[in-house]
Amino acid sequence: MRVLVVGKGGREHALATKIAESKSLERIWVAPGNSGMKKMGLECVAVESTPEILIFCKEQKIDLVVLGPEGAILSDLKENLEAQGILCLAPSQKAGQLEASKAFCKKVLVDAGLKTAAFEVAKDELSALEMVAKHDFSKPLVIKADGLAQGKGVHVCANQDQAKKAAQELATHYGFPLLFEQCLIGQELSAFALCDGNDFVFLGTACDYKRITPDPFSLNTGGMGAYSPCGFLTPEDEIEVLNIFKKSLKVLKDQNTPFSGFLFAGLMKTAEGLYILEFNVRMGDPETQALLPRIKSDFLDLLVKAAKVQLKGQKIEFFDQNSVHVVAVSGGYPTNQMILGKEIRTPQSTAEGTQLFFAGVMEQQGQLVNTGGRVLGVTAVAETRSQAREMAYREIKNIHFEGIYFREDIGL
Ligand SMILES: Nc1ncnc2c1ncn2[C@@H]1O[C@H](COP(=O)(O)OP(=O)(O)O)[C@@H](O)[C@H]1O
Ligand SMILES: [Mg+2]
Known part of the structure; x- marks a missing residue:
């Protein structure tokens, strides 16, 4: 198989690394990848637009294209590739609405009879104000923008003024509709499935860390680390997670938007059971870097089967191990005053059971330098989470660049 992975972050580095283990590759x-991936032996190609990618796929006789980021997934890339007879693992643009519209997602969950926070949709300012006025604030009120907002579209509000x-x-930034939701209390987790429109294989669970420090009111980031499972x-919860994917896929198929690709469920375990916060139509970054190293099965075979609607009856095997992934970010992140362009020094090789995944890096005069917020991450896999944690931190402490910062509590 000749495979192209589209994207340039740690998630795509982990996807490509796992696919590269396959016997059929x-x-x-x-x-376009990044210079860190290149340094670790992956081939990167500087194509980004749909026409460029189409030409490359034809020239190189690509058998399968895997789309990483939501931008690529929500574009017309898959439709264009398939029009040329090139297999592409990603949801259709229409099924992408599951992430691009929270109201669409809620409707699927309600139709599937699944548990999700009670909600109302406000179409204009008047109804939004009404919804605020009638809430008694004995519990907070959650207000969400409908569309993509890069993690900035959700507010948990404690009182009327807020x-x-x-x-x-x-409303000013993202427009209407807005969603008003009941606030759920519990433990958050993410669950992942590889889907072919009809069937799925379960890829496991992970927990991620969104804030820059352990303070829950500190600034939001793209993700500072994760552990899995x-x-x-x-x-019983695990059976329920499978049920969530099964019922949602059935509703989507029945409504003529069959879902293929990676489905990511944001869940909350409450005293009343598992609730679904949202779906994303892609793998998570950094959850992917924690999840994939735990998979034992031939990953590429499963991806091809998903793209060809052949997942029925497929099983997936995992290593019976825990993983911890710690992200190192640039000094100043997530503000726009970051310390960038600093030389990154990594050890020649990483310790057994650990892997390095690169994100915001570039090569400058033969040196790897940091160019983005999230620079790189280390995953460690071991029998227990605390062992994995220790290994990941031992490894990340061997990595140096001016301003480097990482959270110390990932996987605690
Ligand atoms: N109904 C809810 N009750 C409590 N917390 C919520 C609720 N909905 C969302 N959140 C919190 O807000 C975060 C972001 O919400 P989510 O629906 O995942 O939107 P997005 O990831 O698109 O920003 C969640 O991870 C969760 O911590
Ligand atoms: Mg979310």
């Missing part, structure tokens, strides 16, 4: 590229302000701000689900 002939050659793999990442487009809620009014949040609704106004969200999440470790607090009962066997």
Whole structure:
């Protein structure tokens, strides 16, 4: 198989690394990838637009294209590739609405009879103000923008004033509709499935860390680390997670938007059971870097089967191990005053059981330098999470660049 992975972050580095382990792989590229991946032996190709990618796929006789980021997934790339007869693992643009519209997602969840926070949709300012006015604030009110907002579209509001302000701000930035949700209390986790429109294989669970420091009111980031599996689900919860994917896929198929690709469920384990916060139509970054190293099965075979609607009856095997992934970011992140362009020094090789995944890096005069917020991450896999944690931190402490910062509590 000749494979192209589209994207340039740590997630795509982990995807390409896992695919590269497959027996059926002939050659793999990442487009555009990054200099860190290159340094670790992956081929990268500087194509980014749909026409460029189409030409490259034809020239190189690519058998399968895997799309990493939501930008590529929500574009017309898959449709264009398939029009040329090139297999592409990603949801259709229409099924992408599951992430691009929270109202669409809610409708699927309700139709599937699944548990999700009670909600109402406000179409204009008047109804938004009404919804704020009628809430008694014995519990907070959650207000969400409908569309993509890069993690900035959700406000948890403790009182009327906060809620009014949040609704106004969200409406100004993202427009209507807005969603008003009941606030759930519990433990958050993410669950992942590889889907072919009809069937799925379960890829596991992970927990991620969104804030820049352990302070829950500190600034939001793209993700500072993750561990897998999440470790607090009962066997009954695990059955329920499978049920969530099964029922949602059935509703989507029945409504003529069959879902293929990676499905990411944001879940909350509450005293009343598992609730679904949202779906994303891609793998998570950094959850992917924690999840994939735990997979034992031939990953590429499963991806091809998903793209060809042949997942029925497929099984997936995992290493019976825990993983911890720690992200190192540039000094100043997530503000726009970051310390960038600093030389990154990494050890010649990483310790057994650990892997390095690169994100915001570039090569400058033969040196790797940091060019983005999230620079790189280390995953460690071991029998217990605390062993994995220790290994990941031992490894990341061997990596140096001016301003480097990482959270110390990933996987605790
Ligand atoms: N109904 C809810 N109750 C409590 N917290 C919520 C609720 N909805 C969202 N959140 C919190 O806000 C975060 C972001 O919400 P989410 O729906 O995942 O949107 P997005 O990831 O698109 O920003 C969640 O990870 C969760 O911590
Ligand atoms: Mg989310």
